[in-house]
Amino acid sequence: MEDVRMTVPVAAVLRAFLEDPRKERYGFDLMKDTSLKSGTLYPILARLEVAGWLVSEREDIDEKTEGRRARRFYRISPDGAGAARVALAELHSQVGIPSSSMLHLRPLGGQA
């Protein structure tokens, strides 16, 4: 597990995963949940996956039958979930905002 530089957009993505760590998340759903743009979200997902915090797989569907391309979904790894909780707690304490308020922060479209 590698360290990940914690920024508000990264925190927003991790928070979305931690809401239900077992849930499979798609890029488009994450864009909606975090209000991040594609150009901010996808680099974060790639960085988190390289660091081992996330794992990704492509849907196992027959594209012709479904009439659409198979999407890539992401899950937070068990180690990633632990590291994310610690990192978010550290971020909250550094920023000096209670955790409950921080959970509702939304980035303004800045780069991670």
Added chain:
Amino acid sequence: MSTVLVAAFASLGGLVLGMLSDMVSEEVRARLDRLPQAIVGLAVLRLPCAVRDATRHDWLADLDILLHGDEAVPVTRLFKGVSFGLSLLFSASKMGKELEILGKRQREKEEAKRIHVWKPDPITRAWRKTSYPPESLIRLVDHKMGESMDGDILWVHSNRFEDINSDMCVLFKHSGRW
């Protein structure tokens, strides 16, 4: 008489204009619908060659959902699709390194899944162990050409090197891996 003719031509002209207008708007709509895909295609060109195909597939899959979701009315669809593509276009170069690492890991994972097959060597005529992707093994077993033994080793049912070799060629050609 001439009034009737003028009226008939006017109606015909109106009909033709209406049809042309519909066709033009249809054409414009179809072309505008392709604009987000084209921008995503440009964004992918900013990535290292090795990861372009897989990344294009993943991004276009998410774009499809964005363009064909419940809120996909034409103008919103265009705006959201173009915004999705442009955002990737400006940030693609930032994730090239990470995507390359992920691509390499994926290839290593696929290589580890490959299945070892005992196959006759056409020159030395000796059995040689080679590795193939799992789907190829399934095809061989389906065609009663061999069976899986010792976990991942395939034993082929025949002593005739030529037959086995040519049949295997055909089967692997079908799997697109030969």
